[in-house]
Amino acid sequence: xxxxxxxxxxxxxxxxxxxxxxxxxxxxxxxxxxxxxxxxxxxxxxxxxxxxxxxxxxxxxxxxxxxxxxxxxxxxxxxxxxxxxxxxxxxxxxxxxxxxxxxxxxxxxxxxxxxxxxxxxxxxxxxxxxxxxxxxxxxxxxxxxxxxxxxxxxxxxxxxxxxxxxxxxxxxxxxxxxxxxxxxxxxxxxxxxxxxxxxxxxxxxxxxxxxxxxxxxxxxxxxxxxxxxxxxxxxxxxxxxxxxxxxxxxxxxxxxx
Ligand SMILES: Nc1ncnc2c1ncn2[C@@H]1O[C@H](COP(=O)(O)OP(=O)(O)OP(=O)(O)O)[C@@H](O)[C@H]1O
Numbered sequence: 001x002x003x004x005x006x007x008x009x010x011x012x013x014x015x016x017x018x019x020x021x022x023x024x025x026x027x028x029x030x031x032x033x034x035x036x037x038x039x040x041x042x043x044x045x046x047x048x049x050x051x052x053x054x055x056x057x058x059x060x061x062x063x064x065x066x067x068x069x070x071x072x073x074x075x076x077x078x079x080x081x082x083x084x085x086x087x088x089x090x091x092x093x094x095x096x097x098x099x100x101x102x103x104x105x106x107x108x109x110x111x112x113x114x115x116x117x118x119x120x121x122x123x124x125x126x127x128x129x130x131x132x133x134x135x136x137x138x139x140x141x142x143x144x145x146x147x148x149x150x151x152x153x154x155x156x157x158x159x160x161x162x163x164x165x166x167x168x169x170x171x172x173x174x175x176x177x178x179x180x181x182x183x184x185x186x187x188x189x190x191x192x193x194x195x196x197x198x199x200x201x202x203x204x205x206x207x208x209x210x211x212x213x214x215x216x217x218x219x220x221x222x223x224x225x226x227x228x229x230x231x232x233x234x235x236x237x238x239x240x241x242x243x244x245x246x247x248x249x250x251x252x253x254x255x256x257x
Contacts (some may be wrong), residue, residue, distance in 0.1 A: 001025070002145050002161070002195045003060070004059070005021060005057070005059055006022060006057055007022060007056065007057040007058070008021040008047070008054045008057035008059050009021070010021075010047065010059070016219060017221045020221075021220070021221055022221060023224065028195075029211060030197070030198070030209050030210045030211060031195075031196075031210060031212045031213065032200065032214070032227060033197055033199045034201065034206075034213055034214065034216065034217065036217070037088070037201065039194060039216045039217060041166075041199050042166075044216070045164060047059060047198065049075070050066070050071055050072040050076065050163070058070070061162075062078050062161050071173075077158065077160075079162045080162070080164065080194065081164050081166065082160060082166065083165075083166035083167065084144075084148075084166075087235050090139060092138065093138060096126065096131055096136070096137055096139060096146075096150045099139050099153075099213060100122045100131075101114050101118060101119065102154065103155060103255070104121075121157065125153040125156055126150075126153055129150075129152055129153050131150055134146060141223040145172050145173075145177070148169075149180065156187070156188040159192075159194075161195065162194055162196075162197065163195070164197045165196065165197070165198045168198075169200075177205075181205060184198070188209035196209070203236070203254065203255040204252065204255065206227060207252065208252065211226065211227055212224070212226060212227060213226075213227040213230035213231060217239060222239055231246055232246055233245050233246045
């Protein structure tokens, strides 16, 4: 089991942010965590990363049970994270190659001496993700879409067991978004690919590789199961509280009122 959440609730500053969350992720599944603004998506991610601790319930992430030992750092090494928020934390004067390489040490900036093997791997990843042509460019000169792909390379460098995309298309134009989504879909084709979780509130970003979906509403699980069943006109009309139609094209859902 990659993730086991059993009746997990979270209280912050006196209010309940998450209530009775049940969520199991098995190896081989890739999940969408779908919820509107303020539904508690970030709170769940902060628990997976061991920044927050459940106020009640049982939580096991990658075989580590919360409450038994301190597991923050150990766990975070096994979880790759791609978000726009992370972009701001990186050293902007590093080039794309160095940013990817630093993923091997789970560090911001390069403090340890990378091995030749690590360098080769970073180059392979840059090629695989279509970033090779700007490998020598300073990170801050890259476009948002290019930055996000470099971040994916950085995350994959550490060979994570879980890879989380937190609204990764923020700030991307249509073309950059589609390129990024294509990259994400291609990672899944790799036999050593990690379990992926894609956090979003945009239906049209849900790729075929994300075969499972959890619908989160006001801190509670509204429903969870196969993506094709969750992302349906019937479910989402109740979820949004307004009639919507979902139509599928080339394995991806689209939403209209
Ligand atoms: N420390 C805190 N104290 C009180 N309330 C909080 C705290 N942190 C978050 N919340 C509230 O918990 C709810 C869930 O927040 P969270 O950031 O997890 O939502 P989200 O689904 O990630 O939203 P978005 O898509 O807008 O990022 C929100 O109503 C938020 O205001």
